[in-house]
Amino acid sequence: DVQLVESGGGLVQPGGSLRLSCVASGFTFSNYYMSWVRQAPGKGLEWVANIKEDGSAQFYVDSVKGRFTISRDNAKNSLSLQMKYLGAEDTAMYYCGRLIKGDGSYDIWGQGALVTVSA
Amino acid sequence: DIQMTQSPSTLSASVGDRVTITCRASQSINNWLAWYQQKPGKAPKLLIYKASTLQSGVPSRFSGSGSGTEFTLTISCLQPDDFATYYCQQYNSYSIYTFGQGTKLEIK
Numbered sequence: 001d002v003q004l005v006e007s008g009g010g011l012v013q014p015g016g017s018l019r020l021s022c023v024a025s026g027f028t029f030s031n032y033y034m035s036w037v038r039q040a041p042g043k044g045l046e047w048v049a050n051i052k053e054d055g056s057a058q059f060y061v062d063s064v065k066g067r068f069t070i071s072r073d074n075a076k077n078s079l080s081l082q083m084k085y086l087g088a089e090d091t092a093m094y095y096c097g098r099l100i101k102g103d104g105s106y107d108i109w110g111q112g113a114l115v116t117v118s119a
Numbered sequence: 120d121i122q123m124t125q126s127p128s129t130l131s132a133s134v135g136d137r138v139t140i141t142c143r144a145s146q147s148i149n150n151w152l153a154w155y156q157q158k159p160g161k162a163p164k165l166l167i168y169k170a171s172t173l174q175s176g177v178p179s180r181f182s183g184s185g186s187g188t189e190f191t192l193t194i195s196c197l198q199p200d201d202f203a204t205y206y207c208q209q210y211n212s213y214s215i216y217t218f219g220q221g222t223k224l225e226i227k
Contacts, residue, residue, distance in 0.1 A: 035216075037218075044206065044218055044219070044220050044221045045155075045157075045163065045206055045208070045218040045221075046218065047208075047215075047216035047217065047218065050214075050216070059214040059215065061215070062120075095162055095163075100168060103168055103169065103210070104151060104153075104208075104210025104216060105153035105165055105168035105169075105208065105210060106153075106155075106163070106165060106208075107165050107168075107174065109162035109163060109164075110162065111162060112162060
């Protein structure tokens with residue numbers, strides 16, 4: 001089965017750091033753009049970052065630029081999101097998503113990893 | 120940045136109704152628009168991409184239309200499983216994506 005499984009979520013203090021991981025299975029991971037999307041409790045979806053198939057280009061929403069880093073290890077079928085200087089506004093469910101080839105929509109989503117920033 | 124405005128924010132309807140949700144972009148996005156359905160506690164599910172292409176496995180009662188700045192998602196005959204929140208997403212370039220604020224479809 002085609003699947004994405006996130007891990008690494010948890011409770012972190014304001015100003016702290018956290019690293020999320022997403023492991024892919026059932027498809028050729030290196031052939032796909034990948035992305036992170038988040039959803040604050042009770043709120044809508046917010047795109048966070050994209051990374052090209054070979055990792056050569058990354059794109060971020062303005063609110064996380066300089067604090068978050070998206071990366072991938074194609075040998076391990078793994079996507080990561082390193083988050084630093086976390087604030088309460090970063091509290092959300094974080095989903096990894098696979099983009100349809102040649103398109104920008106997400107056909108596969110993980111189950112999500114909850115990040116809570118609180119003292 | 121491109122802003123996406125969905126309307127209505129909440130929609131009350133009955134099983135068997137035909138409903139339409141609208142998404143407007145602040146500038147032209149050609150047909151680079153997707154629609155998702157999300158149920159509480161679950162990840163979103165892709166319904167439509169490229170404004171009008173039905174994702175594999177999605178029932179044909181869902182349809183999308185539009186181009187440029189105005190888009191619609193239509194559900195032709197509401198089923199009990201369709202009551203959920205719907206989001207549009209623009210992806211005019213790989214560098215910045217935006218979602219609409221969502222439309223909650225409730226049972227009347």
